[in-house]
Amino acid sequence: MKLKAGIIGATGMVGQRFIELLRDHPFFEVSALMASERSAGKKYGEAASWYLTSPIPEDISEMEVQLIDTKAAEENGVDIIFSAIPSSIAREVEGSFAKNYPVFSNTATYRMEGDIPLLVPEVNPEHFSLIDFQRKNRGWGGFIATNPNCSTIGLVIPLKPLYDSLGIKSVNVATMQALSGAGYSGVPSMAVLDNMLPYIGGEEGKLESEPAKILGELDGSNIEYAGFPIFASCNRVMVRDGHTESVFIELENDFSVDEVRDVLSSFRGLPQELKLPSAPENPIVVFESEDRPQPFFDRNLGGGMSVSVGRIRKQDERKLKFxxxxxxxxxxxxxxSILNAELALKKEII
Incomplete structure (x- = not known):
């Protein structure tokens, strides 16, 4: 029997991705769509301006959108919550659901709190054990598990095998981030047409801090953060989907380009071992051609779940660029978030 999923923030771009990815999912089925007062009471097809190229599933289009409230979850027999709400309301809203439900959150609000796991399942699945401490600390019957900022995930997956095999002293990264990361109406067309924006509010701090927690060593209820610094510069560019990052790393040990290619392309994690539905066969796809990866061609590799890496170069002794x-x-x-939930189910956390 599938678990019944509620989506909070269901009408936005990430909410729509949840709907698309949960269609015909073997573990979960959507039973409740929740959004703001503006959308509540309407059929989903009327309330949502659908932005994706795939059509709205017919059954979803006819579902009534309900106000974000734990009562809606109770009435629909929800087992699990996927959250795509703004950070500005997440503390109160996600906390209210976590009293009784597992909440898999996209928002930044709880990410860096000590008893909240910040998860990338291929990288730090052992951090799920923080949930036991979280429940004791907060008196919750459910829990909150978060995934990182969208740019952090694309960076930390290739950092993980490099960190384990060669050690990292420091990282510099410049991002070229897609418009969808700001939401459909997030960047005015006249601001970005024939242009790029060299600042994204709050983004650089997330990219500089979150990997240290994700790559940190778990010691009981505490995480000893990874010790290397990250220096980030984040830019918004005129691309629909797909964040590109130019990465410059000083490693602890020297390397060859072929060695780095092998380390990255052979990387696998627990989701691949367990053959979870959303896990890509290759978490990292390595390109040898000089002009890849490119968002238009490569963002959907592995069903959109693979990270593409190319332009691997050695600048100097122990200095890597890609x-x-x-x-x-x-x-x-x-x-x-869905991959986090799949792993939680397999680990019998939910």
Whole structure:
């Protein structure tokens, strides 16, 4: 029997990705769509301006959108919550659901709190054990598990095998982030047409801090953060989907380009071992051609769940350069939360 899923923030871009990715999912089925007062009471097809190229599933289109409230979850027999709400309301809203439900969140609000796991299942599945401490600390029957910022996920997946095999002293990264990361109306067309924006509010701080927690060593109820610094510069560019990152790393040990290619292309994690439905066969796809990855061609590899890496170059002894690309609303948002939930189910956390 499938678990019944409620989506809060169901009408936005990430909410729509949840709907798309949960269609015919073997573990979960959508039973409740929740949004703001503006959408509540309407059929989903009327309330949502559908932005994706795939059509709205007919059954979803006819579902009534309900106000974000735990009562709606109770009335619909919900077992699990996927959250795509703004950070500005997440503390109160997600906390109210977590009293009784597992909440898989895309928002930044709880990410860096000590008892909240910040998860990338291929990288740090052991951090799920923080949920036991979270429930004791907060008196919740459910829990909150978060996935990182969309740019962080695309960076930390290739960092993981490099960190384990060669060690990392420091990272510099410049991002070229897609428009969908700001939401459908997030960047005015006249601001970005024939232009790029060299600043994204709050983004650089997330990219500089979140990997240290994700790559940190778990010690009981505490995480000893990874010790290397990250220096980030984040830019918004005129691409629909797919965040590209130029990465410059000083490693602890020297390397060859072939060695780095092997380390990255052979990387696998627990989701691949368990053959979870949303897990890509290859978490990292390595390109040898000089002009890849590119968002238009490569963002949907692995169903949008693979990170593409190319332009792998050795600058000097222990200094590595490469370009990586990930789909920001799939691997970087809804797909990440769903993969977290799949692993939680397999680990019998839900």
């Amino acid at each position: 370009t990586c690309l990930s789909h920001n609303t799939i691997r970087g948002a809804a797909g990440a």
